[in-house]
Amino acid sequence: MLAMSLAPNDVHENQIQFALERGIPATLGVLGTRRLPYPSHSFEMAHCSRCRIDWLQRNGILLLEVDRVLRPGGYFVYSSPEAYALDPNNRKIWTQMSGLARRMCWRVASKKNQTVIWAxxxxxxxxxxxxPGTLPPMCERDDDPDEAWNVPMKACLTPYSKRVNKVKGSELLRWPLRLTAPPPRLEELGISxxxxxxxxxxxxxxxxxxWKHMKSEIQKNSFRNVMDMSANLGGFAASLRNKDVWVMNVVPFTESGKLKVIYDRGLMGTIHNWCESFSTYPRTYDLLHAWLLLSQIEKQGCSLEDLLIEMDRILRPHGYAVCHHQRQSRCRKLHQEAFISAKVG
Incomplete structure (x- = not known):
């Protein structure tokens, strides 16, 4: 099982630092006005412990964002005093929140003490x-639930596509078969x-x-936190399935549609523009993989030096960066250079 910890970068950011230092997937983020950087149907479960978020604000828009990223049949695990509903104030909040969940077609799968699980x-x-007229409304047909880069959240429910609805939820194979089998949403990208x-x-x-190149350099269990900075379809991460590592698959914002394939494979990732800094703590990754990213940054007109400095910031002392650079030679033919770099202590 893979679990990604998400904490707001204005209150609990130090908790994410602790998680990454333990080798646990974690990232900073904001559940506020814009969608989380994940496509629809990304997660089988969302969990909020000691959850004092005001889910009822702005017509339930935050809870509707959780609904967007949950798979068909997915679960929301909610732990908060409101679920206990002993005093009048908590009872009022619980009544309103459970009413919203019911209108969203969520059912209570389990409820005990301060924890409730909705499906x-x-x-x-x-x-x-x-x-007719029930709130929250259904989203418009032209709304793309997979758009997740700087997209404002909407207080509406996302229905399933005809393909998903026809098979009663998910076409995904069980793990680990789904890692290497062609995922159902692959055809949406036009990839065979x-x-x-x-x-x-x-x-x-x-x-x-x-691994052959690095064999003389690395020790056993040298790597835990790995980032694929230009993940494409997640092939690099899938090839590490026999290693005791987790991989943050970063998809460039210009190719954000590929992230849904990565989640369908049972991997995790996010969307990013590498002309900007990445939202993580310094020295939190053991290995960075940058396949053709250096070439892409140059084509975007962004600073290659800034990118390398950002990579140095993210990388731990004695960490490694695997780069594959494509550049123009004097005869104007493209050639490729692959190299592995180690950060000094």
Missing amino acids: KPLTNGCYMRRE SNNFSEDNEIWHSRVTQY
Whole structure:
């Protein structure tokens, strides 16, 4: 099981530092006015412990954002005094929140003491049976639930596509088969199953070579926190499945649609523009993988020096960066240079 810890970068950011130092996936973020940097149907479960978030504000927009990123049939685990509902104030909040969840078609799967677990519906059936004018409303048909880079949140429910609704929720295989099988949303990107399988084979070969090159340098269990800075379809991370590591798959904002394939594979990741700094603590990753990222930054007209400084900030002492750079030679033919760099202590 992979669990990503998310904390607001204005209150609990030090907790994320502790998590990363323990080798646990974690990131800074804000659940406020814009969507979280994840496509729809990314997570099987969302968990909020000691949860004092005001989920009722702005017509329940924050809870609706949780609904967007949950898979069909996914769970929201909520632990808070409101669920205990002993005093009048907590009882009022609980009544309002449970009413909102019911209108969102969530059902209570379990409730005990201060913890309640809601389950999201598997199909559009409940949505279609709601009375006209019920709030929150359904999202407009032209709203893309997978857009997640600087997109304002909306106080509306996202129905399932016809494909998802037809099969009652999810077409995903069980883990670990889903890691290497062509995911159902692959066709939305116009990528064939054959191309997907070829990508898996290529990355398996490349990762094998990486480890051969680094064998004389690294010790056992040198790596835990790994970042793929230009993740494409997640082939690099999938090739590390036999290593005791977790990989933050970072998809460039210009290719954000690929992140849904990464989550369908059972991996995790986020969207980012590498012309900007990455929201994490200094010295929190053991290995950075930058496949063609240096070339892409140059094409965007951003500073290559700034990117390298940012990589140095993220990388731990004695950490490694695997880079693959494509550049123009004097005869104007493209050639590629691959290199592995180690950060000094």
